[in-house]
Amino acid sequence: xxxxxxxxxxxxxxxxxxxxxxxxxxxxxxxxxxxxxxxxxxxxxxxxxxxxxxxxxxxxxxxxxxxxxxxxxxxxxxxxxxxxxxxxxxxxxxxxxxxxxxxxxxxxxxxxxxxxxxxxxxxxxxxxxxxxxxxxxxxxxxxxxxxxxxxxxxxxxxxxxxxxxxxxxxxxxxxxxxxxxxxxxxxxxxxxxxxxxxxxxxxxxxxxxxxxxxxxxxxxxxxxxxxxxxxxxxxxxxxxxxxxxxxxxxxxxxxxxxxxxxxxxxxxxxxxxxxxxxxxxxxxxxxxxxxxxxxxxxxxxxxxxx
Amino acid sequence: xxxxxxxxxxxxxxxxxxxxxxxxxxxxxxxxxxxxxxxxxxxxxxxxxxxxxxxxxxxxxxxxxxxxxxxxxxxxxxxxxxxxxxxxxxxxxxxxxxxxxxxxxxxxxxxxxxxxxxxxxxxxxxxxxxxxxxxxxxxxxxxxxxxxxxxxxxxxxxxxxxxxxxxxxxxxxxxxxxxxxxxxxxxxxxxxxxxxxxxxxxxxxxxxxxxxxxxxxxxxxxxxxxxxxxxxxxx
Numbered sequence: 001x002x003x004x005x006x007x008x009x010x011x012x013x014x015x016x017x018x019x020x021x022x023x024x025x026x027x028x029x030x031x032x033x034x035x036x037x038x039x040x041x042x043x044x045x046x047x048x049x050x051x052x053x054x055x056x057x058x059x060x061x062x063x064x065x066x067x068x069x070x071x072x073x074x075x076x077x078x079x080x081x082x083x084x085x086x087x088x089x090x091x092x093x094x095x096x097x098x099x100x101x102x103x104x105x106x107x108x109x110x111x112x113x114x115x116x117x118x119x120x121x122x123x124x125x126x127x128x129x130x131x132x133x134x135x136x137x138x139x140x141x142x143x144x145x146x147x148x149x150x151x152x153x154x155x156x157x158x159x160x161x162x163x164x165x166x167x168x169x170x171x172x173x174x175x176x177x178x179x180x181x182x183x184x185x186x187x188x189x190x191x192x193x194x195x196x197x198x199x200x201x202x203x204x205x206x207x208x209x210x211x212x213x214x215x216x217x218x219x220x221x222x223x224x225x226x227x228x229x230x231x232x233x234x235x236x237x238x239x240x241x242x243x244x245x246x247x248x249x250x251x252x253x254x255x256x257x258x259x260x261x262x263x264x265x266x267x268x269x270x271x272x273x274x275x276x277x278x279x280x281x282x283x284x285x286x287x288x289x290x291x292x293x294x295x296x297x298x299x300x301x302x303x304x305x306x
Numbered sequence: 307x308x309x310x311x312x313x314x315x316x317x318x319x320x321x322x323x324x325x326x327x328x329x330x331x332x333x334x335x336x337x338x339x340x341x342x343x344x345x346x347x348x349x350x351x352x353x354x355x356x357x358x359x360x361x362x363x364x365x366x367x368x369x370x371x372x373x374x375x376x377x378x379x380x381x382x383x384x385x386x387x388x389x390x391x392x393x394x395x396x397x398x399x400x401x402x403x404x405x406x407x408x409x410x411x412x413x414x415x416x417x418x419x420x421x422x423x424x425x426x427x428x429x430x431x432x433x434x435x436x437x438x439x440x441x442x443x444x445x446x447x448x449x450x451x452x453x454x455x456x457x458x459x460x461x462x463x464x465x466x467x468x469x470x471x472x473x474x475x476x477x478x479x480x481x482x483x484x485x486x487x488x489x490x491x492x493x494x495x496x497x498x499x500x501x502x503x504x505x506x507x508x509x510x511x512x513x514x515x516x517x518x519x520x521x522x523x524x525x526x527x528x529x530x531x532x533x534x535x536x537x538x539x540x541x
Contacts, residue, residue: 042538051386051537068533071392078390080537085384086314088321100310101391143387 001028002062002075002150002182004048009057011043018043020206021057026184030177032197032214033186040206041186042081045155048184049078061151074102077144081155084136087129091120091139094128098143114142118172134165141172152176154185158192170196194218225249226266231258231286232277241280245272258286308393311401315375319409324374328409331363331370332417339421352425356436359418361489364440365447365469367414371406372451373461376528381459386537396529403452403525410444432500439496439503446488446517446524453524456531484508491517 004026011019019040026048035041046052047059050066050073059066066072086094095114099107115121118138123131128139137157144152154173158166173196177183187193193200194214202210202217210217232238239251239259247269250262263269277284319325335358342351379385388398418440422433447469455461477483477490484490490506491513497505506513 046537049390049537051389051535053534053536070394073390073392076390078386080383080386082383082386082537084387085378085382086387088317089314097310097314098387098391101308101388101393103392 001180003027005060007058009054009059011055017206022208024201028180028182030183030197031199032193033201034193035203036188039203045153049153075150077149077152079140079144079154084128090127092124095142099146102147110146114146118142133160134162137161151182157185226263227290228261229258229288233283235259238282241276308397308401312405315402315405319374328370328413332413335359335363335417339424343425364414368410368444368447369451369465371409372448373455375402375406376455395532399525399529407448410448415440415444432502435496435500439492442495442517443488443492446520449521449524453527456528
């Protein structure tokens, strides 16, 4: 069992700060690294996999710095976001080459075992250039698993993968975590992360915005004022009725029609809105969230921390 | 030296379009040698073909071979699959160098020797001298271009400018450049083997030591650059 420790690590490129004073400990089990695009997830994974030197702070695996420590790769399996460009090799040749590079005693058997785990034994004889995105992801995963690593780092492993293969990948990751491996994967989709990981680390704009159990993070993200625009056949009557609701914290009439509603508890709001409308004989024509983008959720988290 | 990396590098060399260009250069050279042999007995024909082969074809082959085994993988970041292994970066650089070097010997040096034999079968010593000189220069060229490929993603352009301007134009105009010109070192070695070849007046020892130093230094540099390889995302 291995533990990855990031201690006040920062990384900057000239004036641009990609990662800003992040501390986190990644323990055995599955950890989800969640954040919008450009948040610094890839930079963090590069730091954790020894492909980037921290500008400040330390990144260690079981107490050993990872940067320029090639022996660390005996313990680490890396699935980068980068596409496989070895299109001229077959999946089997590629995984076998990875096994040989690890200096495994029986590289052939290790490669077959890894291909079996990701269910790629059958198409492994075809050239990688002919694979679908999902198959390429699985071959990448097989190449990272070939030496049975204690730590598995995956950068956006579900990107572009169809739903069936996504489910398969998710099951695999959960199994790896249950086996006691330290698995960390990045994603910008909350639903994706919470299906696989119990422990979630949220990164926004290079900062560590939140850390904890997925239930906690889910509450942090959902128990916040959410803005809606509701259009009804009588906006004023609807506004008057809604302000009496405990889940609503503010209402205001829009000039062009519609009511801006600020909701504290969106769970009960979604239940109460149709009931209130029926009680008052109001027809709701449209209900639209105005700040449901993931970026706004993340900025709320950062704002909440600041 | 790592056999798996050498195998992958060979596949990268052959599997891409660049492999075709690499074969085309010696093919054109040999056709040219045959044509010159058939059409003229003038000794100027021999000099013209060997000069072309030595100053242009040889560095070009070395450049294409060296950049093919390393350049694309560094450019698209897929070298991360080789580097995320418990293997010394210097060993990776040496393995890649050996593959590119073998390609340079096969497609840059050997054709030069064969062209010499085709042009004048009676003077084997001269053909052999060109071959040995080309092997010395080709080795240093390959290492230098490998170091360049590890340093910049514009290695092909920079390498071409170096081969054409520095090794070609400037070294023929400015006499002092021969001390720091890979081509001049190779020519010096060739001249020491065959009196029919004009040397550079550098001394055999200097030429060989300089070529060895550049080779070792550039391959070491390539390995050192790989030690600092940085993975960057698209974000």
